Amino acid sequence: MDDKQLETRLKKLKTTYNDMPARSNADKITKAIIKYKAKTKSFHFSYVASLIGVGMIAGVLIAGIFQQSQAPLDSPNDEPKKQEISLENKAQERNYEYKTFEELEDYFNKKVEDTTKRLGYDGFAASDLVLNVSDSL
Structure with missing residues (x-):
């Protein structure tokens, strides 16, 4: 390739490069x-x-x-005195029955058996909940 041919090709390349549109518009x-x-x-x-x-x-x-x-507080003297209710009267009002320790223990054991049957889980009686209550009895 001659120097002239190289120069002409480079000029054509330069002109086509300058004529080519820019891909990005500023x-x-x-x-x-x-x-x-x-x-x-x-x-x-x-x-x-x-x-x-x-x-x-x-x-x-x-x-x-x-x-x-900022609301005024009621003074304790303004409240009407509550009647003192004996323990027996409270039990009658709430339908409590006094039971012996053995009756309560039997009741607890029945409830543990009922819960074991309902859950279908034989290990309920050995659970932490039951053992803690049994220990406190």
């Missing part, structure tokens, strides 16, 4: 960057709005707490 890129920056500015607005909302809720709660603390 205007489009700058517009996209400006749009992106505008979106991020509006994104910060949501943070500000949520902080204002939290502040308002906290203000309402604090105001409620202060109102409760």
Whole structure:
């Protein structure tokens, strides 16, 4: 290949390279960057709005707490005296029956058996719950 041919080919290559359109347009890129920056500015607005909302809720709660603390407390002398109810009267009101220790132990054992049958789990009687109650009896 001659030097002339090489020079002519290089010139043609240079002219075709210069004539070729650019793949990226600088205007489009700058517009996209400006749009992106505008979106991020509006994104910060949501943070500000949520902080204002939290502040308002906290203000309402604090105001409620202060109102409760400023409310006058009833003095203990203003309350009517409650009638003292004997232990037997309480038992009658609530339909309690006094049972002996053996009756309570039998009742507990029956309940353990019933629960074992209902659950279908033979190891319930050996569970920590049952053993703790049995130990405390």
